Amino acid sequence: MNQKLKTSLAFAKNLFVTGAITETSRTVEIEICKKIPKNQDVVVVEYGMGHGNITLEILKNISPNSKVYAFEVKESFCDHVRKTIKDDRLIVINDGAENVKKHVKEDIHSVIASIPFSFFSKEKGIGIIQDSFDLLKEGTYYSQVLYTKHNFKKFQHVFQDENCTIRKVSSKIPAEYIYDCKKVKR
Numbered sequence: 001m002n003q004k005l006k007t008s009l010a011f012a013k014n015l016f017v018t019g020a021i022t023e024t025s026r027t028v029e030i031e032i033c034k035k036i037p038k039n040q041d042v043v044v045v046e047y048g049m050g051h052g053n054i055t056l057e058i059l060k061n062i063s064p065n066s067k068v069y070a071f072e073v074k075e076s077f078c079d080h081v082r083k084t085i086k087d088d089r090l091i092v093i094n095d096g097a098e099n100v101k102k103h104v105k106e107d108i109h110s111v112i113a114s115i116p117f118s119f120f121s122k123e124k125g126i127g128i129i130q131d132s133f134d135l136l137k138e139g140t141y142y143s144q145v146l147y148t149k150h151n152f153k154k155f156q157h158v159f160q161d162e163n164c165t166i167r168k169v170s171s172k173i174p175a176e177y178i179y180d181c182k183k184v185k186r
């Protein structure tokens, strides 16, 4: 069985945690990394690492002295990534995005997320967005991929309407949307 099929089976088996039966598309992997600052060392936080497809793309986009804190609630997915991605810049954290402040004690330059917001309570969702906003340096972005536009309001609530954009990046079914939200001090 090829790796893509194995990943799909693992996602489907855990559908209520993963919120998906396949990995996000190659277009998403590329597009979601577009707001990571270039030509400088950065600290990136990833939420919902899965089997590490976006993680690999983040690692391609950052300098040798940068780092990535990658959060994932499923222990088996963390084990998979620890075995398959050998990179000193990657810190795998087997915990939820809602606990980001417990693990990340420095300013960050980017959040790249593919966690299933539609499965979270409003309070949990807003909490994750607010904690991310607090950690982000001014002028940097939280980018989130989702299969629906319905969670956009939560991001606008924290980042303010004028600092958030939404783009449809693929017309596969279901469609994939990327929300990009810039931190601007209030």
Ligand SMILES: C[S@@+](CC[C@H](N)C(=O)[O-])C[C@H]1O[C@@H](n2cnc3c(N)ncnc32)[C@H](O)[C@@H]1O
Binding pocket: 017, 018, 019, 020, 022, 023, 024, 047, 048, 049, 050, 051, 052, 053, 054, 071, 072, 073, 074, 077, 095, 096, 097, 098, 114, 115, 116
């Ligand atoms: C839709 S999958 C995305 C996986 C992969 N990054 C991709 O792009 O295909 C969502 C992932 O988020 C993880 N997840 C769910 N809730 C989470 C949370 N609160 N914090 C961190 N990861 C979470 C799931 O286990 C799953 O691996």
